[in-house]
Amino acid sequence: MTEAPLSRYGLIKATLGPVLSLVCRPKMRGKEHIPPTGPVILAGNHVAFLDSLILQLVCQRRVIFIGKGEYMTGKGFKGKLQSWFFSSGGMIPVDRGHVGAASAALMTGCRLLNEGHAFGVFPEGTRSPDGRLYRGRTGIARLALMTGAPIVPFAVTGTEKVQPSGAGLPRPARVKVSFGAPLEFSRYDGLERDRYVLRAITDTVMNEVRQLSGQEYVDVYATKIKTSQAVRG
Template sequence: MLYRVLHTVVPPVAKAIWRPTVHGVENIPATGGVILASNHLSFADSMVIPIVAPRRVAFLAKSDYFTGTGVKGTLQRAWFEGMGMLPVDRDDSKAAIASLDVALEVLGRGEAFGIYPEGTRSRDGRLYRGRTGVAHLALTAGVPVVPVGLVGTDKLQPVGSSLPKVVPVTVSFGAPIEVVGRYDGVPLGRARREVTDLIMAAIGELTGQVPAGVYNERAPDA
């Protein structure tokens, strides 16, 4: 109910203010489980994609956003829940496994799940090497992956900024990458790496980012 209310109001207002350039929305399947795999430049990314996508997209968010107290905590929790965010404790040693389980539940319900294969925000604008969790989800759930390229969100809400700025933002949805049957007989570890690299290459084509060639590491305040 809260999701429907927010999405009746927020996307039209946000689009009117920021006027994002959006390409390829037709590449997102109208129904069924699907993964939206995006580059990651800003805290605002998890707001931008659900606002412009034609269907609900669930993202993981720090559990801290759901545990605040008082009026501010209540409003913050309502906002994140209403935007379809799902809490995960990133400081828990088992958080990575738990987050994959949550994602598989979402996909199993035939819903869309958003993920950042880089793991955390790029602070220098380069595209970092993808972690294979995205491939694990695609291969396990048997769902397509739609690569997403974000450009300009790093200026929309720079690191350390509390309020978004009005700047040009482009969101591009690439052609779905189908994995079912594509890697039959391929060792699982190799299949996950190849799928992940394929996804990251597709994201890079959408954004034009320079490949970093290494994994990104989460900063203490990320």
């Protein structure tokens, strides 16, 4: 599936934007770090479902994300409405349960960046289970080396108060979005298969995110914590 036309994206931003602005009162810092044109990877923390929507609200550019395929396959009126909403907002669906999901996401990201888009990534791979910042997946490093796109780190704070885990309707709370200076890794050109280089780049990005967010860092994948919690539950 391709990204939604700008007209649909503009409609979503025009209708949902004022509501999110009223509920979240977003405050942005460092917007000058986002290049106005050309490929860029926006990489940040992920503490609540609203994170990607908030990022799209505060950015002047359209930011395209990859999301769960099930968001686009619901049945009935509710399912069709949800599918239209996410596709219009710039989400590209990927079946995470498929054996080739990671490769498909990587190839989609490369295509979008080579077309000059802004591509949003949550390197942790899933929402934080407890508000801490977890180890990043190295796919973001491969994206940067394969496309030459700079990485702009960002941090969203406060969305966990707007939408606490298990809560229904959003609650008013101040949200802050901070962007760091662009990171470029051209010195590692040709080393996109070197796992040590990929880990070093990813850790550099996550350290920048940690400084922007102020979160405690845990050098473990968040999915491992969620799996252990599910087993204990």
